[in-house]
Amino acid sequence: xxxIDLRFKEPGCTGHPVVRLNNRLRELNxxxxxxxxxLEDIPLKALELLIGRYxxxxxxxxxxxxxxxxxxxxx
Amino acid sequence: MGDWCLSLALNVNVIREDFPLIKDRKIVxxxxxxxxxxxxxVINAISNYYMKFNAxxxxxxxxxxxxxxxxxxxAHGVVAKFINAGxxxxxxxxxxxxxxxxxxxxxxxxxYLKPGDEVVISIMEHHSNMLPWIRLSETYGVKxxxxxxxxxxxxxxxxxxxxxxxxxxxVSITHASNVLGTLNDVRRIAKxxxxxxxxxxVDGAQSVPHLPVNVRELDVDFMVFSGHKMLGPTGIGVLWxxxxxxxxxxxxxxxxxxxxxxxxxxxxxxxINHRIIYNDLPWKFEAGTPNIAxxxxxxxxxxxxxxxxxxxxxxxxxxxxxxxxxxLDETLKDDIKxxxxxxxxxxxxxxxxxxxxxxxxxxxxxxxxxxxAVRSGYHCAQPLHEYLGVYDGTLRASFYIYNDVDDINAFIxxxxxxxxxxxx
Numbered sequence: 001x002x003x004i005d006l007r008f009k010e011p012g013c014t015g016h017p018v019v020r021l022n023n024r025l026r027e028l029n030x031x032x033x034x035x036x037x038x039l040e041d042i043p044l045k046a047l048e049l050l051i052g053r054y055x056x057x058x059x060x061x062x063x064x065x066x067x068x069x070x071x072x073x074x075x
Numbered sequence: 076m077g078d079w080c081l082s083l084a085l086n087v088n089v090i091r092e093d094f095p096l097i098k099d100r101k102i103v104x105x106x107x108x109x110x111x112x113x114x115x116x117v118i119n120a121i122s123n124y125y126m127k128f129n130a131x132x133x134x135x136x137x138x139x140x141x142x143x144x145x146x147x148x149x150a151h152g153v154v155a156k157f158i159n160a161g162x163x164x165x166x167x168x169x170x171x172x173x174x175x176x177x178x179x180x181x182x183x184x185x186x187y188l189k190p191g192d193e194v195v196i197s198i199m200e201h202h203s204n205m206l207p208w209i210r211l212s213e214t215y216g217v218k219x220x221x222x223x224x225x226x227x228x229x230x231x232x233x234x235x236x237x238x239x240x241x242x243x244x245x246v247s248i249t250h251a252s253n254v255l256g257t258l259n260d261v262r263r264i265a266k267x268x269x270x271x272x273x274x275x276x277v278d279g280a281q282s283v284p285h286l287p288v289n290v291r292e293l294d295v296d297f298m299v300f301s302g303h304k305m306l307g308p309t310g311i312g313v314l315w316x317x318x319x320x321x322x323x324x325x326x327x328x329x330x331x332x333x334x335x336x337x338x339x340x341x342x343x344x345x346x347i348n349h350r351i352i353y354n355d356l357p358w359k360f361e362a363g364t365p366n367i368a369x370x371x372x373x374x375x376x377x378x379x380x381x382x383x384x385x386x387x388x389x390x391x392x393x394x395x396x397x398x399x400x401x402x403l404d405e406t407l408k409d410d411i412k413x414x415x416x417x418x419x420x421x422x423x424x425x426x427x428x429x430x431x432x433x434x435x436x437x438x439x440x441x442x443x444x445x446x447x448a449v450r451s452g453y454h455c456a457q458p459l460h461e462y463l464g465v466y467d468g469t470l471r472a473s474f475y476i477y478n479d480v481d482d483i484n485a486f487i488x489x490x491x492x493x494x495x496x497x498x499x
Contacts, residue, residue: 018436018440019436021440041437043437045496045499046496050441050444052444
């Protein structure tokens with residue numbers, strides 16, 4: 001399963017996890033993808049709406065220590 | 076929305092007919108401070124050049140080259156008239172405002188600046204009017220002073236007056252902040268700068284497209300702006316300078332068309348002597364084959380704005396801004412902080428918003444799912460954001476001639492919805 005790891009913030013405007021998520025989703029062609037992220041960067045509801053734009057929906061949410069994993073599948 | 080009655084100076088429905096992208100994509104485009112959409116007249120002018128007039132300029136004796144040269148030179152004249160320059164020779168075409176300031180900084184350091192001399196900028200500057208001067212501080216020992224702002228986002232003119240000394244050689248300040256929207260009193264800045272014999276440089280990237288600018292009335296020495304922020308194509312901008320100053324400054328970019336004569340003497344394979352006669356203005360500063368199509372496109376963009384009237388453009392944006400500020404205050408006052416002056420007359424047509432506990436990038440991303448185009452981040456003004464304590468950046472909506480009340484209503488409705496979703 002493809003993994004999109006957004007836990008680490010890079011400097012600058014284009015480094016924010018939500019910007020990177022948009023960029024990765026635009027290029028993605030997978031049926032299932034695992035997204036790792038911090039809720040303080042991208043609230044879960046926001047992530048749902050953003051992946052929905054690219055035809056994905058949330059299938060599973062896992063709290064892992066201090067971050068969250070979401071399994072998204074093509075709707 | 077109460078009994079708010081809005082009368083806009085421009086007929087947006089008619090204007091939109093000229094903009095293919097806005098007509099076709101059903102987008103609420105509110106990122107005009109980043110770049111503007113292009114009217115069909117500009118698109119056609121560029122296309123027409125390539126279809127009927129494409130040739131290199133100033134090189135060929137054949138008719139096609141002469142026609143291309145004439146069009147390109149006339150484009151300089153159109154821009155010169157637009158900003159009331161003394162002559163078309165004072166208009167140097169560059170790639171954009173950023174390149175204009177970089178060229179100017181390098182030219183000034185070769186002639187006017189020495190180690191220990193001072194350059195004064197403000198904290199609200201775009202990186203393009205900050206980094207070139209910082210670079211000079213690193214490489215040439217120039218001292219950069221930074222003037223602050225007050226709690227309304229207005230330039231601290233008292234501080235500006237106090238920091239100027241006989242060693243201040245350049246005062247370089249933006250006409251309109253791309254984050255705060257603050258319109259600076261450039262005439263006052265020019266007066267202060269000239270009192271210490273400093274050269275006054277103005278970043279007009281966010282002002283020339285939006286309000287009448289008269290460089291001679293403002294009494295400034297140099298101004299830069301970008302074509303793509305005023306309906307023109309990307310890759311073309313303007314460095315305007317007083318003729319006597321431009322004649323005195325050495326060129327920065329070396330190459331073709333910026334000389335009248337080049338002669339070298341070589342002995343044993345080594346250059347031992349050379350003689351260069353630089354070209355007249357503005358060609359001295361336009362080395363190499365320029366963006367001919369871009370210049371022609373820019374002239375068409377200027378003509379489009381002249382037909383609308385810059386007073387009308389300004390009035391249109393003041394009313395949109397007034398409406399937006401009032402609606403934002405009515406609906407989201409407790410959830411957001413609006414940066415910059417409270418009064419629309421003191422600001423240009425853009426609004427930057429800071430949030431409590433919500434990242435602007437997330438807001439902008441969610442708004443984009445509703446086809447609302449706004450900008451998030453530092454807007455190339457990171458020091459300003461840190462100065463203001465807004466470390467996550469801001470969301471910015473910026474208006475232009477094809478925006479109307481419906482666009483603002485859509486923006487605010489979407490913003491409300493996003494904030495509600497993210498606050499749960």
